[in-house]
Amino acid sequence: MIARYKRIIKALLDANDYVSVTSLADDLHCSEKTVRNDLKVLDQWLKRYPTLTIERKPSVGVCLKGDDEAKEKLLRDLLHISDEEERQLQLLKRLLMTGKPITMQQLADELYTSKSTIHQDLEHIDRWLRPFHLQLVRKPNLGLRVEGEEKNWRMALAKLVEGLVDHAYYMLNEQQLNMVADVLQPYELAFIEKEVQEMEAVLPFPLTDEAKISLAIHIAIAVKRIKQGCRIQMNATQLHELKKKKEYELAKQLAQKIEVWLAIKIPDAEVGYMALHLLGARIRYDQVHIKDGVEPFFREIDEEALRLARLLIEYMSNHIDDRLLNDQELLFGLTIHLHSTLNRLRNGLAITNPMLWEIKRMYRYAFEMVLSFMEQMEKDIQLTIPEDEIAYIVLHIQAALERMHHRKHGRKKVLIVCTTGSGTSRFVEAKFAAAFPEVDVVGIASISQLYKAMEEKKPDLLVSTVPLPSHTNVPTVIVSPLLREHELEMVKDQLFHLRVKQKEKPSYRTIKALVDEQLIFLDLPFKTREHVITYLGGQLYEQGYVDQLYKQSANERESISSTYIGNEMAIPHGEVRLIHQSAIAIGRLQTPIDWGGERVRLVFMMANGIQDKERVKQLFQELVALSEDEELLKQLKQAKTTSEFYQCL
Structure with a gap:
C-alpha cells in the first residue's frame, strides 16, 4: 500500500467529517485528479471492511462513513x-x-524481530530486487548477500534513496537530507546538488527539478561506491564516444570539483557514468526558448529525435486526430523527451514511471496507439522501449489532445449573483478573477435579473452570495461576500466536476454493437490469462471473425504490456491484420485470476478492425467508462444467463 493512500485514509479518520479534495491534494502535494483516482483505488481496498465506505458530496468533499469499531x-x-x-x-x-x-539471525537481532518474520520479508525484498537484475543469494554457513553488476547495484540504491526523498518538494532541504542520512552523507549530497544546479546554466536545455535531484543522487551514490572500492566498468569504445560529447566535459569538470572537496580520485569510467546520467536526464521543455524554430534547433542538437517525433506524430494524427500534425508544442516537447529517452535506453539507464498504471487506465486509447507504433520505432532504432517510457510519451500526446479540446470548448463561464447586483459583488468578482484566471466572469446579476442574465450569458456555473431557487438548472455554489478559503475550494471542486462532467448514465452503444450473445461465455474455469485469451480467441476464430493466429497474436501483445484497465476487467486484443470482422468476445471467470499482478474476472477480448477514428476512440472511452461503472459491473458479474448479461450492457 503506497504511502499516499495511507495518508489519505489517516486524514479521513482524523477528520471524522467531510474533507475537501482540494485540501487533501494540497496536503499531499499532488493534483486533485490524483486524489480522485486514489479514492477510487481505496474504494476497492476498503471492501475488506464491509461497514466502511468513502462518501462523496459535491462541492463539500469526502468522508469516511462507518462504525467506530x-x-x-x-x-x-x-x-x-x-x-x-x-x-x-x-x-x-x-x-x-x-x-x-x-545471517538471518543477525538481521532479526538488529530489527528486533523473529527469523520467521525476516524470512517472510526476504520474499518481498527478492521481488523488489528482480527488476534491477540483482539476486538475493543465500550462502550456507555464511548468510545472505545481494549480488549483481555494479551498474544495477547503483540503480537499486538510487531507487531506494529516491523513495526516501519526497519528490513533491523537488528540493533537498535539511529535512530531506536527514531522511537519506543513513544511506548517503547529507553534506556530500548537498554539495553535489549545488554543483548540478550551477552546471545546468551551461547545458543546452534546462533540466526538470526532479531530474536535478535524481542526477545529484546518482552522483552521490557513485561517490559512495568509489569510496567502498566498487567501480563501474565501461568498455573503451563507449568511453571514447562519450568523451566527444559536451556532457562528458561537464561531467569531468564536476568530477574535478568533487575530487577536491571530498578528497577522492574519480576514474575516467566514473566520469563517463556521470555523463551518461547527464545525457539521460529529463529536460524541462517549457523553459527552452527557440528563436529560429523547432527544426533548425534540433537538427543541430538531435536530428534523430526530431525525425522519430515527426513519425510518431504523423502516425498518431492518422489514428486519433489529424490536427496533431500541426501542433508545434507537441513536436517540441516530444522531441526533447525522445532526446533524453534514447540516451537513457542506449546506455542502460532504465527509469520507472510511478504513474504507469494510472496513465494506462485513464488514457487507454492513446496508450494503445503509441504502443502500436513502438514496433516500427524499435526496429528503426534497434532498441526495446519499455512501457514506463511509453507512458511518458503518452502524456505528451494526451496533453496535445487536451489543448485542442480546451480550444474547441473554450473557457468556463461564471455568472456572479447577489441581492442587488452591485456593491459587494464587485469585490467577489475581483477576488474570483484573481483566484481563477482560467475562467471568464461573464457578468454580475441581481436576483430579479437572474433569469434574463442566464438567458443572455449562458453561464456554466453560478456563484452566489444568496440562496438561489433550485430550478435554475445551472450548477451553483453559495459563498459569503468575503469568498473565504474553504469557499474557493468549493468553487474549485465544482469547476473540476464541470470539466470532467459526463452523462449521468453512460451509454455503451459501441460496445453493444460489437457483442453477439453467441460470444458471451459465463463462469469460465480457467486459471491463467493465456488460457482465457486462447479460449476466447478460438471462439472468435470458429465464428469467422478472426484468423486462426489471432489468439497467438493477442497473447504476444499481452506479454508486452498488460491490458488490465481496472475493477477486475481486461481488454486483450491482437493484430488488426488478422481481423476479418470487428467483434468482442466476453468471458466471465468463475473466480478472479492473476492478470499481470492484478485480479481479473471480466475479459472483453476485442477484434477491433474499425476504420473510423472517432468510433474507435468512442469504443475505448466506453471501455474505460465501463471499468469505472461499479453498478453495471456488479450486474454483469451477477447475471445468470448470457441473455441477461447482454441486456445489462
Missing part, C-alpha cells in the same frame, strides 16, 4: 502496515549498504 481496526491495520514497510525498508537498506554476507 471498524475505524479503530482500520487504524490498527494501517499502523501494522507502516511497521511492516518500515522493517522491510531497513532490511533492504542493510542488504544494499553492506558488501558482506549477513
Whole structure:
C-alpha cells in the first residue's frame, strides 16, 4: 500500500467529517485528479471492511462513513502496515549498504524481530530486487548477500534513496537530507546538488527539478561506491564516444570539483557514468526558448529525435486526430523527451514511471496507439522501449489532445449573483478573477435579473452570495461576500466536476454493437490469462471473425504490456491484420485470476478492425467508462444467463 493512500485514509479518520479534495491534494502535494483516482483505488481496498465506505458530496468533499469499531481496526491495520514497510525498508537498506554476507539471525537481532518474520520479508525484498537484475543469494554457513553488476547495484540504491526523498518538494532541504542520512552523507549530497544546479546554466536545455535531484543522487551514490572500492566498468569504445560529447566535459569538470572537496580520485569510467546520467536526464521543455524554430534547433542538437517525433506524430494524427500534425508544442516537447529517452535506453539507464498504471487506465486509447507504433520505432532504432517510457510519451500526446479540446470548448463561464447586483459583488468578482484566471466572469446579476442574465450569458456555473431557487438548472455554489478559503475550494471542486462532467448514465452503444450473445461465455474455469485469451480467441476464430493466429497474436501483445484497465476487467486484443470482422468476445471467470499482478474476472477480448477514428476512440472511452461503472459491473458479474448479461450492457 503506497504511502499516499495511507495518508489519505489517516486524514479521513482524523477528520471524522467531510474533507475537501482540494485540501487533501494540497496536503499531499499532488493534483486533485490524483486524489480522485486514489479514492477510487481505496474504494476497492476498503471492501475488506464491509461497514466502511468513502462518501462523496459535491462541492463539500469526502468522508469516511462507518462504525467506530471498524475505524479503530482500520487504524490498527494501517499502523501494522507502516511497521511492516518500515522493517522491510531497513532490511533492504542493510542488504544494499553492506558488501558482506549477513545471517538471518543477525538481521532479526538488529530489527528486533523473529527469523520467521525476516524470512517472510526476504520474499518481498527478492521481488523488489528482480527488476534491477540483482539476486538475493543465500550462502550456507555464511548468510545472505545481494549480488549483481555494479551498474544495477547503483540503480537499486538510487531507487531506494529516491523513495526516501519526497519528490513533491523537488528540493533537498535539511529535512530531506536527514531522511537519506543513513544511506548517503547529507553534506556530500548537498554539495553535489549545488554543483548540478550551477552546471545546468551551461547545458543546452534546462533540466526538470526532479531530474536535478535524481542526477545529484546518482552522483552521490557513485561517490559512495568509489569510496567502498566498487567501480563501474565501461568498455573503451563507449568511453571514447562519450568523451566527444559536451556532457562528458561537464561531467569531468564536476568530477574535478568533487575530487577536491571530498578528497577522492574519480576514474575516467566514473566520469563517463556521470555523463551518461547527464545525457539521460529529463529536460524541462517549457523553459527552452527557440528563436529560429523547432527544426533548425534540433537538427543541430538531435536530428534523430526530431525525425522519430515527426513519425510518431504523423502516425498518431492518422489514428486519433489529424490536427496533431500541426501542433508545434507537441513536436517540441516530444522531441526533447525522445532526446533524453534514447540516451537513457542506449546506455542502460532504465527509469520507472510511478504513474504507469494510472496513465494506462485513464488514457487507454492513446496508450494503445503509441504502443502500436513502438514496433516500427524499435526496429528503426534497434532498441526495446519499455512501457514506463511509453507512458511518458503518452502524456505528451494526451496533453496535445487536451489543448485542442480546451480550444474547441473554450473557457468556463461564471455568472456572479447577489441581492442587488452591485456593491459587494464587485469585490467577489475581483477576488474570483484573481483566484481563477482560467475562467471568464461573464457578468454580475441581481436576483430579479437572474433569469434574463442566464438567458443572455449562458453561464456554466453560478456563484452566489444568496440562496438561489433550485430550478435554475445551472450548477451553483453559495459563498459569503468575503469568498473565504474553504469557499474557493468549493468553487474549485465544482469547476473540476464541470470539466470532467459526463452523462449521468453512460451509454455503451459501441460496445453493444460489437457483442453477439453467441460470444458471451459465463463462469469460465480457467486459471491463467493465456488460457482465457486462447479460449476466447478460438471462439472468435470458429465464428469467422478472426484468423486462426489471432489468439497467438493477442497473447504476444499481452506479454508486452498488460491490458488490465481496472475493477477486475481486461481488454486483450491482437493484430488488426488478422481481423476479418470487428467483434468482442466476453468471458466471465468463475473466480478472479492473476492478470499481470492484478485480479481479473471480466475479459472483453476485442477484434477491433474499425476504420473510423472517432468510433474507435468512442469504443475505448466506453471501455474505460465501463471499468469505472461499479453498478453495471456488479450486474454483469451477477447475471445468470448470457441473455441477461447482454441486456445489462
